[in-house]
Structure formats: C-alpha cells, structure tokens
Amino acid sequence: MSPIHYLSEDDLISLLKKRDQRAFNYLYDNYSGALYGVVTRIVLHKNYADEVIQDVFVKIWNHVALFNQEKGRLYTWMINIARNTSIDYIKSKSVQNEQKNQSLPDVVNSTETHHYAVMDQVDKIDFIGLNNVLDKLKPDWRRLIEMAYYEGYTQQEIADNLSIPLGTVKTRVRAALLQLRVILNEQQ
Structure with a gap:
C-alpha cells in the first residue's frame, strides 16, 4: 500500500x-x-x-x-x-x-x-501560525483565550485568577472567539 x-x-x-x-x-x-x-x-x-x-x-x-x-x-x-x-x-x-x-x-x-x-x-x-492570529485580538481577550485553551483553566478559574465576574469572563471569551472567527475568515 x-x-x-x-x-x-x-x-x-x-x-x-x-x-x-x-x-x-x-x-x-x-x-x-x-x-x-x-x-x-x-x-x-x-x-x-x-x-x-x-x-x-x-x-x-x-x-x-x-x-x-x-x-x-x-x-x-x-x-x-x-x-x-x-x-x-x-x-x-x-x-x-x-x-x-x-x-x-x-x-x-x-x-x-x-x-x-x-x-x-x-x-x-x-x-499553525496561531500566535499571529491571536496577536490581532485585544490583549485582555488574548489572555482569556490563552488561559482557557492553552493553559487549561475553566471559566470559573479564570474569573477567580483575574478577579473579574464569571459573567464577564463568559462574555469576553465569546466575543474573542467571534472576533477570531472573523479574523480567520478574512485570511482564507
């Protein structure tokens, strides 16, 4: 074969x-x-x-x-x-x-x-060139994505670690992921 x-x-x-x-x-x-x-x-x-x-x-x-x-x-x-x-x-x-x-x-x-x-x-x-894509995010959004997807933190752990409300973490992560989708679609 x-x-x-x-x-x-x-x-x-x-x-x-x-x-x-x-x-x-x-x-x-x-x-x-x-x-x-x-x-x-x-x-x-x-x-x-x-x-x-x-x-x-x-x-x-x-x-x-x-x-x-x-x-x-x-x-x-x-x-x-x-x-x-x-x-x-x-x-x-x-x-x-x-x-x-x-x-x-x-x-x-x-x-x-x-x-x-x-x-x-x-x-x-x-x-995969992901650092270049992440660099296009706001710094606080990038940090949330890194903590959630690369460092293995849960959203509750991120909220506790950064001393911000859980709802804020959820909203910002969602906004960051939506922005990443836009960035990735622009690159295709």
Whole structure:
C-alpha cells in the first residue's frame, strides 16, 4: 500500500470513517505537530505530552464516525479533542498525586526549568501560525483565550485568577472567539 500524499478534508474524513489506515497515517503526518503544540502548552512535561498525544490520536480514530462536518471543520474538532484530553490528563488524580508526592526541590526545579524550556520551544515553533492570529485580538481577550485553551483553566478559574465576574469572563471569551472567527475568515 503506497502512502497518500494529498487529500482534501472531505476525502480525508470519508476515508477515516471507512477506517482506512493510509488516511490515518496521512492525518498523523499532517496534523500531529499542530496537535502536539496544543498539548504541550497545557501539559508542559514532554513525557506526559507524548502520552497525551497518543491518547488524542486513539480518540480521533475511535470517534471519527461521530464527527459531523456540518458543525465545523475536522481540524477544529481535533484541536478540541487535544485540548480536552490534555486538561483531563493534568486534572487526573494520578497526575495530581504524583505532583504532590515529589519533594519540594524536585517540584521547584522540574516545573520551573521545564516550563521555560517548553515555552521556549513552543514559541520558536508556532505550528499553525496561531500566535499571529491571536496577536490581532485585544490583549485582555488574548489572555482569556490563552488561559482557557492553552493553559487549561475553566471559566470559573479564570474569573477567580483575574478577579473579574464569571459573567464577564463568559462574555469576553465569546466575543474573542467571534472576533477570531472573523479574523480567520478574512485570511482564507
């Protein structure tokens, strides 16, 4: 079986729903970098991120039949899977217990050192040009999007962290997402 070199989104979805292994390989080759970027912004630790990205692709493969093209694009659907899987992972009891069981020097050294190393790597490799798009948002809107979608905060946690009402967070996030849609449509 020879590899696939180009597929339209519609063809890719059709083949994935038929459980075509070559289509899955194409999907992985073309989207793993972008999805890994989302995962590393939330998970931060490379070993955990590798585990999470594997879970993400298993979920995509197992649930592709549920994907509805009328509700959005495949890429957006996969980004949401990556984001939600990453958040679920860092909030899991096993990860939280592992972090609690580390000695204080280990926590300080590994978290601080690794955080900066990963952020440097992510900043150097903007997999999908999203930083350029986010730069077009108001700074306070951009911060909300980063906290919600890259750092894994819930809207309540954002409200508490920034000392603003929950309703304000919800309104601003919605406005920011609508503005992002306009920006992305202008770029197409």
